[in-house]
Amino acid sequence: NAGVTQTPKFQVLKTGQSMTLQCAQDMNHNSMYWYRQDPGMGLRLIYYSASEGTTDKGEVPNGYNVSRLNKREFSLRLESAAPSQTSVYFCASSEAGLSGLSYNEQFFGPGTRLTVL
Amino acid sequence: SQQGEEDPQALSIQEGENATMNCSYKTSINNLQWYRQNSGRGLVHLILIRSNEREKHSGRLRVTLDTSKKSSSLLITASRAADTASYFCASSGGSYIPTFGRGTSLIVHP
Numbered sequence: 001n002a003g004v005t006q007t008p009k010f011q012v013l014k015t016g017q018s019m020t021l022q023c024a025q026d027m028n029h030n031s032m033y034w035y036r037q038d039p040g041m042g043l044r045l046i047y048y049s050a051s052e053g054t055t056d057k058g059e060v061p062n063g064y065n066v067s068r069l070n071k072r073e074f075s076l077r078l079e080s081a082a083p084s085q086t087s088v089y090f091c092a093s094s095e096a097g098l099s100g101l102s103y104n105e106q107f108f109g110p111g112t113r114l115t116v117l
Numbered sequence: 118s119q120q121g122e123e124d125p126q127a128l129s130i131q132e133g134e135n136a137t138m139n140c141s142y143k144t145s146i147n148n149l150q151w152y153r154q155n156s157g158r159g160l161v162h163l164i165l166i167r168s169n170e171r172e173k174h175s176g177r178l179r180v181t182l183d184t185s186k187k188s189s190s191l192l193i194t195a196s197r198a199a200d201t202a203s204y205f206c207a208s209s210g211g212s213y214i215p216t217f218g219r220g221t222s223l224i225v226h227p
Contacts, residue, residue, distance in 0.1 A: 004159070033214075042205060042219035043160070058214075090159055096213040104213045105150065108159030 001026050004109035006091050012115045013081045021076040021112050023091030031094045032074035033058075033106065034066060036087040043090065049074055081116045088113050123206055123221040131226050136193040138221040140206030141186075147209050149182060151191050154203045154220070163191075163204075198227045 007022045025032065030051050035043040045058030049068040063085060065077045074093075078085060089112045096104040124139045140149070148167045152160040166173045166182045166189065173180045179192040193200055203222050207215035 031213075035217075040219060043217040045214065045216075048214060092160075094213075104148070104209055104215060105162045105165060106152075106160070106207075106215065108161070110159050111157075 003027065004091055004093055004107050006089075006109035006112050008112060009110065010113045012117065013078075014117050015082060017081050018077065018079050019081065019114075020078075021089055021091075021114075022073070023075065023109060024073045025091075025093040025107070026072065027093060027095075027107065028071065029093040029095050029107070030071075031096055031104075032068065033092040033094075034064070034074070034076045035090045035092065036060065036085075037090060037111075038087050046076065046089075078114075081114075083116045086114060086116045123204070123218045125221060126219070127222045127224075129224045129226065130196060132196060132198055134196055134225075136196050136200070136223055136225070138191045138204050138223070140189045140191070140208075140218055142189075142206075142208040142216075143187065144210050146184070147211070147213075149180075149189050149209070150207045150215060151178075151180060151189075152205045152207060152217075154205065156202070160205065193223075196223075196225045198225050201225045 004025045033048040034046040037043050044060050047066040049055045052071045055066050067075045091109040092106040094104050094106045150165045151163045154160045164175045166180050177194045182189045203220045205220045207217045209215045
């Protein structure tokens with residue numbers, strides 16, 4: 001099993017450009033998440049999806065949109081990139097969610113390093 | 118705002134020594150997890166401790182939880198150079214979604 005995969009690994013954008021980060025998991029997990037990681041800030045939740053067809057905002061959703069395309073795939077879109085969105089983006093998945101499980105081990109992808117000039 | 122905060126921010130030790138990292142959180146939790154992140158990689162789950170547990174072991178890892186003090190600690194015994202990484206605590210309260218701290222950067226010198 002590949003686990004959680006993310007594409008691309010690296011991306012450079014100019015201010016105002018748009019792009020979509022792709023994420024897929026092959027563990028049949030209910031929940032999927034998008035985080036950003038900035039130096040000294042730890043991981044901050046952007047959006048999450050408890051199950052196919054549902055999405056919710058996290059701590060820092062402004063400037064982003066998401067799509068839960070199916071149970072496997074969860075994409076993150078930047079409509080008009082800004083330098084403040086320069087970061088490392090991680091996708092994660094977990095079995096918990098509407099399944100009602102109280103534990104929630106998350107499985108992370110390798111990350112996408114995004115630079116916005 | 119972030120729920121968990123690790124202490125210290127950075128830790129440098131010699132191989133064979135023990136490494137202790139602490140995590141404090143603000144509100145009641147159902148469980149607390151510890152993750153490890155090697156440079157340039159994603160996070161990897163290490164251990165989960167539930168709110169009704171006080172101590173848990175996994176190999177060279179020992180995690181304690183003190184809900185009265187809203188704190189947890191991660192002890193790595195007999196550290197190795199390969200343990201060099203950042204370590205994050207993540208706490209979950211009423212929602213199953215964990216909130217991550219800022220991490221402790223551990224360097225183990227050979």
